[in-house]
Amino acid sequence: MATGWRELFFGPQPERAGMVEPLVPRRTFADVILPPSTRRQLDQALVQIKKHDMLFGDWGLGERHDTGLGLAFNFAGPPGTGKTICAEAIAHALGKRLLVVRYAELESQWAGMTSKNVSAVFEAAKEQDAVLFFDEADAIASRRFTQMDQGYQREANSVVNVLLREVEEFQGVVIFATNLAANFDPAFERRIRTHILFEMPGPEEREKIWRTQLHARKTPLAEDVDFRALAERYPGSGGDIKNAVLKAAQAAIAEPGEDADKRIGQRHFADAMEEVIGAKRVMDQSLFGAAAPNLPLPWNGDGAATPGDELRDDVSALAARLVEVEDTLVAIPEALQRLEGQRGEAQRRIEQLVASAEQDREGARSVIAQHQAAWERRLNLVLAASAVSIVLAVIAIALALVR
Numbered sequence: 150m151a152t153g154w155r156e157l158f159f160g161p162q163p164e165r166a167g168m169v170e171p172l173v174p175r176r177t178f179a180d181v182i183l184p185p186s187t188r189r190q191l192d193q194a195l196v197q198i199k200k201h202d203m204l205f206g207d208w209g210l211g212e213r214h215d216t217g218l219g220l221a222f223n224f225a226g227p228p229g230t231g232k233t234i235c236a237e238a239i240a241h242a243l244g245k246r247l248l249v250v251r252y253a254e255l256e257s258q259w260a261g262m263t264s265k266n267v268s269a270v271f272e273a274a275k276e277q278d279a280v281l282f283f284d285e286a287d288a289i290a291s292r293r294f295t296q297m298d299q300g301y302q303r304e305a306n307s308v309v310n311v312l313l314r315e316v317e318e319f320q321g322v323v324i325f326a327t328n329l330a331a332n333f334d335p336a337f338e339r340r341i342r343t344h345i346l347f348e349m350p351g352p353e354e355r356e357k358i359w360r361t362q363l364h365a366r367k368t369p370l371a372e373d374v375d376f377r378a379l380a381e382r383y384p385g386s387g388g389d390i391k392n393a394v395l396k397a398a399q400a401a402i403a404e405p406g407e408d409a410d411k412r413i414g415q416r417h418f419a420d421a422m423e424e425v426i427g428a429k430r431v432m433d434q435s436l437f438g439a440a441a442p443n444l445p446l447p448w449n450g451d452g453a454a455t456p457g458d459e460l461r462d463d464v465s466a467l468a469a470r471l472v473e474v475e476d477t478l479v480a481i482p483e484a485l486q487r488l489e490g491q492r493g494e495a496q497r498r499i500e501q502l503v504a505s506a507e508q509d510r511e512g513a514r515s516v517i518a519q520h521q522a523a524w525e526r527r528l529n530l531v532l533a534a535s536a537v538s539i540v541l542a543v544i545a546i547a548l549a550l551v552r
């Protein structure tokens with residue numbers, strides 16, 4: 150809860166308030182070992198980003214489409230599959246900073262302030278031309294409540310609404326990462342251009358990950374170390390391997406004997422991996438065990454539909470419908486404004502026509518008046534000429550009579 154009265158008066162200040170953590174990316178794609186399909190999707194994402202300006206600038210598509218120009222990506226997959234490192238590697242490949250959003254600081258106890266903070270972090274990313282990263286994004290982009298009796302429900306829905314709008318309008322790169330993609334709001338999913346599935350590594354990848362977790366020259370290894378065997382025996386994630394390597398090294402260094410003789414052996418790695426997998430099992434049981442509902446995890450489903458699935462689909466369809474209604478409602482004022490504009494334009498045209506008809510009438514009146522005056526002048530001339538002729542004739546007759 151970062152916000153205080155200061156932000157209420159001066160507006161959110163993301164970096165100062167710790168809502169985003171700026172990170173100069175160090176890890177690159179060379180540090181990540183990925184299954185081929187994940188790698189391919191990431192390569193395509195990078196091409197999309199790099200060619201974005203050409204597509205929407207040089208090729209003119211930006212002038213035809215004013216929304217959805219941003220580059221929003223969702224990295225979805227089980228824990229420890231490299232989503233966070235890949236966000237860093239993307240920022241590194243683009244030569245940009247990574248702004249990692251911190252939810253604890255983003256959330257405010259003041260009504261409406263969390264939504265403002267969401268907008269502020271997008272603004273900060275825009276100003277700094279940084280890649281914005283929402284790690285564990287299901288925390289913020291989860292489904293909206295379909296009932297809004299409570300203040301917190303309205304607040305949560307308004308945060309998602311603002312997030313949707315910002316994603317739609319943001320023109321930079323924003324990456325979301327989640328291992329609970331099923332919790333995402335369906336409207337949010339639709340607005341994200343590309344979803345990249347981070348799969349669990351296979352034996353080939355695991356063998357390479359084991360090696361990347363050690364220093365090629367400095368880490369002392371015993372002769373018996375066989376990474377291929379470890380990779381084949383333990384189907385863990387990259388994160389599991391990292392934890393196992395650290396545990397194995399700690400166990401090896403803690404053994405009695407001369408430091409110079411100490412080595413990490415196969416049994417250290419194997420014991421550490423057993424421990425990591427055992428700990429995960431405990432966690433899975435407490436989180437997803439018999440007492441807990443069968444939470445939808447896309448990577449461990451057996452494909453069979455449960456009553457919960459149906460309910461979830463209904464709620465999801467309802468939420469999607471609500472979003473459509475909301476979108477329509479949002480579009481109404483715009484349509485009204487357009488109609489108002491058209492009415493104003495029609496009114497202006499009518500006034501112009503009336504004015505020009507008035508002008509024409511005035512013109513016609515003055516032409517008639519001119520003609521009338523000319524005719525009157527001619528008539529007067531004729532009358533004057535006739536009067537002179539009569540007078541002259543009378544004088545001539547009178548003279549003739551006198552003679």
Ligand SMILES: Nc1ncnc2c1ncn2[C@@H]1O[C@H](COP(=O)(O)OP(=O)(O)OP(=O)(O)O)[C@@H](O)[C@H]1O
Nearest residue numbers: 180181182228229230231232233234328387388391
């Ligand atoms: N594909 C990989 N290649 C190399 N190392 C990996 C890979 N995946 C994970 N690791 C190692 O595991 C650590 C944790 O990975 P990372 O934090 O990227 O996983 P994540 O998918 O973001 O997990 P979470 O869902 O728990 O946030 C990394 O720092 C790295 O050392």
Ligand SMILES: [Mg+2]
Nearest residue numbers: 232233284326
């Ligand atoms: Mg992560």
